[in-house]
Structure formats: structure tokens, C-alpha cells
Amino acid sequence: xxxxxxxxxxxxxxxxxxxxxxxxxxxxxxxxxxxxxxxxxxxxxxxxxxxxxxxxxxxxxxxxxxxxxxxxxxxxxxxxxxxxxxxxxxxxxxxxxxxxxxxxxxxxxxxxxxxxxxxxxxxxxxxxxxxxxxxxxxxxxxxxxxxxxxxxxxxxxxxxxxxxxxxxxxxxxxxxxxxxxxxxxxxxxxxxxxxxxxxxxxxxxxxxxxxxxxxxxxxxxxxxxx
Numbered sequence: 001x002x003x004x005x006x007x008x009x010x011x012x013x014x015x016x017x018x019x020x021x022x023x024x025x026x027x028x029x030x031x032x033x034x035x036x037x038x039x040x041x042x043x044x045x046x047x048x049x050x051x052x053x054x055x056x057x058x059x060x061x062x063x064x065x066x067x068x069x070x071x072x073x074x075x076x077x078x079x080x081x082x083x084x085x086x087x088x089x090x091x092x093x094x095x096x097x098x099x100x101x102x103x104x105x106x107x108x109x110x111x112x113x114x115x116x117x118x119x120x121x122x123x124x125x126x127x128x129x130x131x132x133x134x135x136x137x138x139x140x141x142x143x144x145x146x147x148x149x150x151x152x153x154x155x156x157x158x159x160x161x162x163x164x165x166x167x168x169x170x171x172x173x174x175x176x177x178x179x180x181x182x183x184x185x186x187x188x189x190x191x192x193x194x195x196x197x198x199x200x201x202x203x204x205x206x207x208x209x210x211x212x213x214x215x216x217x218x219x220x221x222x223x224x225x226x
Contacts, residue, residue: 002054005047005050005051005054006051006054006055008051009048009051009052009054009119010051010052010106010118010119010122010123010126011118011122012048012051013045013048013049013051013052013102013106013122013126014122014125014126014129015048016041016044016045016047016048016049017045017048017126017129017130017133018129019041019044020041020042020044020045020133021129021132021133021170021174022170023037023041024163024167024170030161030163030164031163033163034078034079034162034163035078035079038075038078038163039072039075039076041075042071042072042075043072045071046068046071046072049064049068049102050064052102052105052106052109053105056105060105063101064101064102067094067097067098067101068098070094070095070098071094071095071098074090074091074094074095075091077091078091078162082162085144085145088140088141088144089141089144089145091137092137092138092140092141092144093137093141095133095137096134096137096138096141099130099133099134099137100130100134102130103127103130103131103134106123106126106127106130107127109123110123110124110127110210110213111213114217115217116214116217116218120214120217124210124214127206127210128177128206131177131202131203131206132170132173132174132177135169135173135176135177135199136166136169136170136173138195139169139172139173139192139195139196140165140166140169142189142191142192142195143165143169146189148188148189149187149188149189149191149192150172150185150186150187150188150192151185151186151187151188152184152185152186153165153168153185154168168185171185172185173199176196176199176200176203177199177200177202177203177206178203179200179203179204181200
């Protein structure tokens with residue numbers, strides 16, 4: 001099992017991120033999503049991220065284990081504690097740190113001197129989805145603190161609609177980071193306007209850096225073959 005997770009770590013992580021972000025395409029019962037699907041998603045993500053940290057040192061694995069535990073326990077507690085503002089703040093911060101920690105590890109891998117291979121391509125895609133995940137939980141904190149932080153959200157503010165809020169923000173962060181920006185959901189406070197601007201810049205910066213990394217690796221590969 002350990003060898004499988006290490007060999008296909010980025011493919012497994014990529015699949016886990018996609019199913020977490022976009023499983024709502026196949027679901028209509030959002031209450032079921034919140035109570036059952038989301039906790040299962042987080043367990044899958046916790047297992048999937050294990051391969052990325054194999055042989056990365058005890059400290060990083062220890063931190064990752066603590067963050068994974070929080071990423072599983074907090075979603076399980078939403079039906080019971082979701083109306084508590086402090087709990088929701090802690091949940092969003094914990095999950096944002098969880099995804100950002102994995103993103104940094106993926107970025108460290110992409111920066112290492114090597115040739116373009118399957119891992120590089122899938123890790124690059126993982127980086128994009130991890131940016132979306134981190135952004136979603138950062139912005140959820142602002143939305144839960146002030147439902148007027150965004151205009152155009154389909155979901156009415158309530159704990160029962162937490163899955164709908166999550167899906168709306170997945171959509172918003174995806175089109176912001178990729179600079180599509182349809183404008184149907186817009187930031188409505190100076191906090192969310194500035195953070196949205198920063199997310200757009202971050203998405204473009206990641207794209208530019210990623211292209212540079214891939215070109216460098218491709219050039220190194222060609223030079224080696226010659």
C-alpha cells in the first residue's frame with residue numbers, strides 16, 4: 001500500500017482533489033453531501049496526501065497528520081456545531097492551512113531539478129486545485145462572518161446551506177484564479193475585494209512560474225538527449 005501511494009502519489013491526490021471540489025455535479029441532496037459525502041471526501045484526501053509526504057521527514061509528517069486529523073474531524077462536527085461562529089472560523093482556517101501545507105510540498109517538488117514526466121504534469125495540476133481549495137476556505141470565513149461579503153451567491157446564508165455555499169465559492173475561486181471572471185458572483189466588501197484581487201494575481205503568478213518550470217525541465221531533457 002505504501003509503495004502504491006508513493007508511486008502514484010500525485011495521480012491519487014489529483015483524483016481526490018477533483019472529486020472533493022466537483023462531486024456536487026452528481027448530487028442534488030446537499031444535506032446528504034454535508035453529513036456524509038464531505039467527511040468521506042476528507043478521509044480520501046487525507047489518505048491521498050500521505051504519498052506526497054512519504055520520506056519527507058518526521059516533522060512534516062507529524063504536522064501533516066495533525067492537519068489531516070482536523071480536516072476529518074471538523075467536517076464530521078458541522079451538523080452539530082455548524083451554528084457556532086468560532087467553530088466555523090476554526091474549521092475554515094484549519095482546512096485552508098491543510099491545503100496550503102500540501103500545496104507548498106507540491107511546489108517544492110516542482111522546483112526540484114528533474115525532467116518532465118508523469119509526476120511533474122499531475123503535480124502541476126494538483127497545484128491549481130490546491131490553490132482553489134485554500135482560497136475557498138479563506139473566503140468562507142469572510143462569508144460566514146458577513147453574508148454580504150459577496151453578491152450573487154445562490155445559497156441563502158445558513159448552516160443547512162453550507163454545501164451550497166462551498167460549491168458557489170469553488171466556482172468563484174476557480175474562475176478568479178484562472179482569470180475567467182464571469183462577474184455573476186462579485187466581492188462586496190473591501191476585504192473580499194482585496195483578497196479576490198490577490199487570488200487573481202496568485203493564480204497568474206502560479207501559471208507564469210509553472211510555465212517557466214516546465215520549459216526549464218523540457219530544455220534540460222532535450223539537452224540531456226542531445
